[in-house]
Amino acid sequence: MSTGDWLADTRNSYDTVAISYADHLRDAIAGGPYLRAALAVFADRVRAVGGGPVADVGCGPGHVTAHLNDLGVDAFGIDLSPAMIDVARRDHPGLAFEVGSMTELHLGDASVAGLLAWWSLIHIPDDEVPTVFAHFRRVLRPGGPLQLGFHVGDTSRLKTQGYGGHPMTVYVHRRQPDKVASWLRDAGFEIEAQWLCDPDEQVPQAFLFAR
Known part of the structure; x- marks a missing residue:
């Protein structure tokens, strides 16, 4: 599958489920103590480097x-x-x-104080991750x-039905944290922490957390 194909399929799929997806996630942070904790740590790290604009990439x-x-973080969203x-x-x-793709991020060099990508990297094929x-x-x-937040596993599957029962055509890639951490190190990042949540779930x- 070409880059254009999977990007177009992902875009079209989330266009289809956008309203249902928003309803599904409306109370996710309020009901997720570990989600709130992760965001609190991230906000503290942004403040520790002096603050500034923060990109939420794949913001949904x-x-x-x-x-x-x-x-108190000056965050903006890209999807x-x-x-x-x-x-x-x-x-x-x-x-x-704003509309944009993490595969071709239209932001200036050294323009953001922090960057967060929650459950958006899961749709990026392995061979595109180094570019991202x-x-x-x-x-x-x-x-x-x-x-980064992502699903843990060793499989990729094609999701054909999504939120609200709407049709989707999008691949979901589950990855081991050590594999993602290795890619980050190759890109020049230093790993600060790694959390595993719901280890007994399917x-x-x-x-x-990196810098």
Whole structure:
């Protein structure tokens, strides 16, 4: 599958489920103590480097972007799906959101104080991850924190139905934290911490903290 194909499929899939997805995630942070803890740590790391603009890449409906702003972080959101950005702007009218792709991140060199990507890297094929991490490294200021959230596993599957029962055509890649950490090191990042959440569930979740 070409880059254009999987990107177009991912964009179209999330355009289709945008409203249902936003409804599904509306209370996710309020009901997730470890999600809130991860964001609190990230906000502290941003403040530790002096603050500044923070990119939430793959922001979806903007709930994480909004929570970061509630924590005093100057966060803005970027997402591949125009419909997701429309929902984010509708639900969080005081914040900045724009359409964009992490595979071709249109941000200036060393232009952000921090970068977060929660459950958006899961749709990036393995051979595209180095390009994505190179963009993350390029746009972050020296010492700026990076936080990733993703599904843990060793499989890739094609998701054909999503939130609200709507059709989707999107690959979901589950990865081991050590593999993602190795890619980050290759891109010039230093790993600060690694969290594993829900280890007894069928699909555990992981956070990586890097700079």
